Amino acid sequence: MTALLDVASHLPEQNVPIADIGADVGADASLMWTFRRFYGLRTVLRAPGRDLRATLTAAVESLTGLRGNEHRVRYVIHPRTVSTVAPAGENTVEGLCAELGLTRATAFTLTQHGCATGLFAVDLAGRLLAADGDPDALALVLAGEKAFSRTLQIIPESTVMGEGTAACLVSADGESDRLLGFATRTHGRYSEEFPPYPLDPRFLKEHNATLAAVMREAAEDAGVGLDDLALVLPHNVNRLSWQWTCKILGIPLDRVFLDNIPVTGHCFTADPFINYVRVRETGLLRPGDLYLMAAVGLGATFSAAVLRH
16 A cells, blocks of 8 residues: 655745735735735745756755665656756656666656645555555655746635645555545636636636535545544645635634745745645654645646545
8 A cells, every 4th residue: 555654845944925926026015915905825835947857856865764775766757847847858757866876766757736746656656656566665755846947936716826846655565654545626617727817707706615625535545534534634735725615524723734824935846845845844743643635726627635643
């Protein structure tokens, strides 16, 4: 059964008020007021002067479980929201593998699931390792990107983007953070709805109900109920969206870890893993606790995974 052997994150040093980002991209003042007043957004973390390879490497270097096990890494997977993240001819993931000595790994990227691609990557990593049949083999999942263009700064109806990254060391089996259930659903009719174009009003209307349904499906796949979950580790888009989703699910909002939303912003595919590191460090997850990771990607894909700590 797929397991997360270790998870690490890197949070950039520069804390940027969302008002500054709104001013830089010419966002309407009323939108930024809504973000602050109702969505719970305050600042985002950015890494100016550091490219994507540097911020991903920083997350990997915090993975204590990788040290001495580089030779066991069979796959390095970078789930991406944006299909192009580097200049032509530059391969971020292969360069990172060379720098870290992951010479035996097959490196590739995943796209098309938007910001939900990170959860898909963990599930896929476990499936690939199980098919290989080598109990010692590992996979490394890298999450996070750079908000390198004007269109990547803000999702107008939703959030402001940050540049935190995460790294997950995955095995086909293990006792640490076992993946018990996974569910995903794609509504392809929204495939063209990306900034700077406004999101389809139907997507905004269906978003919370569809996310709630996928979370239920993941819990059912794990053979547990929503009331069995100690925590939900969300994508950090905004607080209001999670208020409505919890209302649909009938679970208290305080079961969703929302502390990072006003601090990190929405860090592409990395949010659930960044949240995991925080709750692990603060002791909010105890051995044996069940928790659910959830994410939504424009396009539109909804994914959720249930794990046992």
